[in-house]
Amino acid sequence: MRTRFDSELETLYVSxxxxxxxxxxxxxxxxxxxxxxxxxxxxxxxxxxxxxDEKEREIEALCLRLLLKRQPVxxxxxxxxxxxxxxxxxxxIGDNAGDxxxxxxxxxxxxxxxxxxxxxxxxxxxxxxxxAIDAFVHSDTEKAQAVLSSDDIVDNSFVNAKExxxxxxxxxxxxxxxxxxxxxxxxxxxxxxxxAASLARWVLNAFDASGDWLNNPVQVK
Amino acid sequence: xxxxxxxxxxxxxxxxxxxxxxxxxxxxxxxxxxIGPSGCGKSTFLRTLNRMNDLVPGVRIxxxxxxxxxxxxxxxxxxxxxxxxxxxxxxxxNPFMMSIYDNIAYGPRTHGIKSKVKLxxxxxxxxxxxxLFDEVKDRLRKSALGLSGGQxxxxxxxxxxxxxxxxxxxxxxxxxxxxISTAKIEELAMSLCDRYTIIIVTxxxxxxxxxAHKTAFFLLGEVIxxxxxxxxxxxxxxxxxxxxxxxxxx
Numbered sequence: 001m002r003t004r005f006d007s008e009l010e011t012l013y014v015s016x017x018x019x020x021x022x023x024x025x026x027x028x029x030x031x032x033x034x035x036x037x038x039x040x041x042x043x044x045x046x047x048x049x050x051x052x053d054e055k056e057r058e059i060e061a062l063c064l065r066l067l068l069k070r071q072p073v074x075x076x077x078x079x080x081x082x083x084x085x086x087x088x089x090x091x092x093i094g095d096n097a098g099d100x101x102x103x104x105x106x107x108x109x110x111x112x113x114x115x116x117x118x119x120x121x122x123x124x125x126x127x128x129x130x131x132a133i134d135a136f137v138h139s140d141t142e143k144a145q146a147v148l149s150s151d152d153i154v155d156n157s158f159v160n161a162k163e164x165x166x167x168x169x170x171x172x173x174x175x176x177x178x179x180x181x182x183x184x185x186x187x188x189x190x191x192x193x194x195x196a197a198s199l200a201r202w203v204l205n206a207f208d209a210s211g212d213w214l215n216n217p218v219q220v221k
Numbered sequence: 222x223x224x225x226x227x228x229x230x231x232x233x234x235x236x237x238x239x240x241x242x243x244x245x246x247x248x249x250x251x252x253x254x255x256i257g258p259s260g261c262g263k264s265t266f267l268r269t270l271n272r273m274n275d276l277v278p279g280v281r282i283x284x285x286x287x288x289x290x291x292x293x294x295x296x297x298x299x300x301x302x303x304x305x306x307x308x309x310x311x312x313x314x315n316p317f318m319m320s321i322y323d324n325i326a327y328g329p330r331t332h333g334i335k336s337k338v339k340l341x342x343x344x345x346x347x348x349x350x351x352x353l354f355d356e357v358k359d360r361l362r363k364s365a366l367g368l369s370g371g372q373x374x375x376x377x378x379x380x381x382x383x384x385x386x387x388x389x390x391x392x393x394x395x396x397x398x399x400x401i402s403t404a405k406i407e408e409l410a411m412s413l414c415d416r417y418t419i420i421i422v423t424x425x426x427x428x429x430x431x432x433a434h435k436t437a438f439f440l441l442g443e444v445i446x447x448x449x450x451x452x453x454x455x456x457x458x459x460x461x462x463x464x465x466x467x468x469x470x471x
Contacts, residue, residue, distance in 0.1 A: 073454040
């Protein structure tokens, strides 16, 4: 009896998947560049980031329209309000991908990023983002919880990368001049992990029935 | 503090059970909304609270309704007295075919109040409390039937208030009204709830959200969930409540 509203929510889910796919595409381009598989796709990231921005505005407008027209309550309200918060995190992930794509060209040694595990960090963040969007679309709180736990893995990878970079500087490694750029990339990935964890929190906020949705919204780091 | 509490309240119309083991306790000076699909028992429940169902042939009631510490079905209870304290406002405004003044004075007069000064005072206070006084003060002796639907409904509320009730039962009081009149009744309910207890049946979810402190969801004669209105409409515990408030059935 509410086919239209359900199909509008379906549109929201599809848009969220598309926005998530765009960030996945940007991360995949970064992964190629960080594993020495060529930097040709780096140039596409700015355009992807721009598309992500557009998608954010599109989804926000859709959510506002649904709030206005449908005056949603309960699960619908939780879904729509979480989507509005999630697009902000995805947009920041796109921005961070753009930031990293601008730094990579300054790293002269192709093998360096993989040596300190930046490619692995990229993969870890990608899994988190894909997992969080998937958890949202399928109202899967277990998956969201798993994504949340993965943030520790990214944080550990950042600590490891930082230690290796510090060692490079301390030991006067021949590539020590690249250290600041490498550290910035690692930090951006660590931030992306935080945003992905935030995505998972919004999924839990929407679909974990035991929570106090109104008075205790998820705390974003 | 609880003002009305039902304990294992069952009600049958003939062989059809309309209420099943209802256990609800309603707070004094608050607004409680009763929601649920048509035929779920919410109006039956409301009418039971001031024994209006006694008038329905074939009705059988078991369990208790405790009002101010006493079971309203106890033989000691004076039903007319109960109905003064637990007033009712219906879906369709039903002013008596008499003047605005006489509509309000009707209850106090049957209570034995004859002093014109006293009646004037009661009528004015009831109309002020029902946010109607300014609109009708110059035509108190004119027929109540000349008022708009929204004004008539506020007149009915004033009439209920004139006998100084403790509880106001409202059965879809705005379903026949336009949005402006509806907003006035809602404002009125919210301003009255610091002095009166209001229990309202509504089909309008947004209305329950706007005005009620607590909401009970009825389905097939049972209370499925009773919680703060914010909880019912944001994160209800029962999937049937969620399905109903989001419009998936009903």
